[in-house]
Amino acid sequence: MDRPTTGRIVRYRGEQGLHAIRAAxxxxxxxxxxxxxxxxxxxxxxxxxxxxxxxVFTPGQQGGFHEYNVSPGAEPGCWFWPPRT
Structure with missing residues (x-):
């Protein structure tokens, strides 16, 4: 797995509600x-x-929120790489 670096775009699966996947x-x-x-x-x-x-970017006026010390993974509260197309 590539190590994440500052400025890279990843996906984040939320911990609340529907566990929405957001760009981060x-x-x-x-x-x-x-x-x-x-x-x-x-x-x-x-x-x-x-x-x-x-x-983490969100739609609407809030625009986003911070998440700290996020680990890689597929479960809620984790980041993962976007699929390559």
Whole structure:
């Protein structure tokens, strides 16, 4: 599996309701995570090289939401790569 990097588009399966699949962008990975922000408690740490922080896009006025320390997988609350077409 390719390691996710900041700026890449992934899909995120929601944890609430119908577990909707949304587009998301990686906002931090193990290479770009600010260690000082983690030390100060401003940014959550990542559990592995495959965990990421995301901005999840949603339709409507809200526009999206943050998800932190998201693991890869197919179950709700995880990210996965979009299919190649």
């Amino acid at each position: 962008i990686v906002t931090a990975d193990v290479e770009t995570l600010d260690p000082e922000g983690v030390r100060l408690g401003a940014v959550p740490p990542l559990d592995s090289a495959f965990h990421v922080h995301l901005w």
